[in-house]
Amino acid sequence: MAKLKFHFNPKYIIFALLCLQQTTISFNVGALSAVIPTVARDLSIPDLLAAKLIPYYMISYGLGALLYAPLAKCLSVRAIMLITMFLFSVTNFFCAVSKTIEPILLLRIAMGVLSAGVVPLGLILIGKIFEKEMRGRMVGLFFSCSFIASITGIILSGITHWRALFYIPAAVGLLTAAFILLVKSDLRVTIEGRVDYLNVFRDVKLRHIFIFITLMSTLYHGVDRWLGVYMDRIYHLKQLTISLLFGLMAVSAAVGQNAGGHLTDKKGRLVSCRVGIIMLATAVLFLSLKFTPFILGLILMLLAAGWTVGHNGVSTVLTDLPDESRSEIASLNSSLRFLGGGIGFSISGMFVEKSFFATFFGISVLLFIMSLFLKRIIPETR
Numbered sequence: 001m002a003k004l005k006f007h008f009n010p011k012y013i014i015f016a017l018l019c020l021q022q023t024t025i026s027f028n029v030g031a032l033s034a035v036i037p038t039v040a041r042d043l044s045i046p047d048l049l050a051a052k053l054i055p056y057y058m059i060s061y062g063l064g065a066l067l068y069a070p071l072a073k074c075l076s077v078r079a080i081m082l083i084t085m086f087l088f089s090v091t092n093f094f095c096a097v098s099k100t101i102e103p104i105l106l107l108r109i110a111m112g113v114l115s116a117g118v119v120p121l122g123l124i125l126i127g128k129i130f131e132k133e134m135r136g137r138m139v140g141l142f143f144s145c146s147f148i149a150s151i152t153g154i155i156l157s158g159i160t161h162w163r164a165l166f167y168i169p170a171a172v173g174l175l176t177a178a179f180i181l182l183v184k185s186d187l188r189v190t191i192e193g194r195v196d197y198l199n200v201f202r203d204v205k206l207r208h209i210f211i212f213i214t215l216m217s218t219l220y221h222g223v224d225r226w227l228g229v230y231m232d233r234i235y236h237l238k239q240l241t242i243s244l245l246f247g248l249m250a251v252s253a254a255v256g257q258n259a260g261g262h263l264t265d266k267k268g269r270l271v272s273c274r275v276g277i278i279m280l281a282t283a284v285l286f287l288s289l290k291f292t293p294f295i296l297g298l299i300l301m302l303l304a305a306g307w308t309v310g311h312n313g314v315s316t317v318l319t320d321l322p323d324e325s326r327s328e329i330a331s332l333n334s335s336l337r338f339l340g341g342g343i344g345f346s347i348s349g350m351f352v353e354k355s356f357f358a359t360f361f362g363i364s365v366l367l368f369i370m371s372l373f374l375k376r377i378i379p380e381t382r
Contacts, residue, residue, distance in 0.1 A: 011129040019145040025115035026146035028165040031153035034246040037232040055342040060112030062339030068117035069331040089173030096166035120330035140261025147254035158243030214340040221341035222348035249304040256305030260312030276310020281367035288361035
């Protein structure tokens with residue numbers, strides 16, 4: 001009797017490992033935003049101090065992302081993935097057992113640096129191993145893993161203790177490291193060429209794209225990362241309801257990422273970016289008003305989908321760029337997104353303390369203004 005033989009394309013094995021990493025590092029990002037009020041009450045600290053869990057991670061992630069392009073010249077992608085996943089697991093475990101906010105904040109800095117290589121290495125490899133006409137969909141699937149992980153983490157944030165949000169990625173990170181160690185793939189390669197971040201900024205078109213990415217992230221995270229506190233203070237919602245609304249956002253984000261992938265491949269990068277930013281600006285404008293919790297849920301769905309549709313468009317633009325600059329571009333993409341996000345969160349914090357509504361209205365106006373300049377920034381390629 002003939003034996004059945006299964007053949008797995010090596011590039012899909014690599015892609016599966018990338019997705020597993022993305023899932024691991026994304027598990028508690030959205031969930032921690034949702035449980036800031038609970039963490040504050042549990043540790044007997046102000047919610048604005050507990051909220052520092054967000055920028056400490058984001059800013060260190062942004063700076064850490066710049067390390068991975070040069071590091072990939074010296075170490076294999078496999079070695080980088082293995083080491084960072086193991087250490088990421090360790091930092092999560094110690095966050096889970098810490099009794100005060102200070103060690104958690106320090107560990108969040110380390111966690112940001114350790115997780116910062118997943119997206120740049122992922123975009124580098126997707127651009128390297130997949131054909132141009134399917135990159136938008138692969139980018140969509142890759143980032144969808146983060147939203148699926150976020151959905152799981154957010155659901156659990158409403159029914160378990162917040163410390164479980166660190167214990168679980170600690171365990172999954174260890175499992176991911178084991179898979180990377182055991183699964184055979186072509187990840188032993190290093191990235192060729194020399195790293196020159198300044199050379200990227202000498203290109204006017206690239207400079208404009210990265211300025212756009214930074215501003216978009218600054219404005220979006222000036223809203224998104226405050227939503228847990230916003231729903232607690234403005235709507236006085238319970239933790240379970242807040243977590244459910246964050247879960248709804250994560251589902252919408254996953255749908256938006258894949259819809260954005262199809263829109264990007266079929267209609268072009270510019271169309272995807274334009275649709276995304278207009279959806280995002282409209283949602284933020286509505287957040288500057290108060291509605292029923294049901295309407296709030298619809299607004300949050302629009303917000304999450306708008307961000308990911310636009311995110312897919314601009315991320316796919318980066319995979320289209322020349323191979324010789326892809327490693328620097330991928331690292332700068334992650335770096336500027338998270339630096340912009342951390343800075344946006346910190347700056348908006350000075351304003352939301354006075355008025356959430358005025359802050360969100362101002363951000364929506366800035367997003368609408370940015371949408372007017374898209375054609376000068378995003379190429380109309382398909």
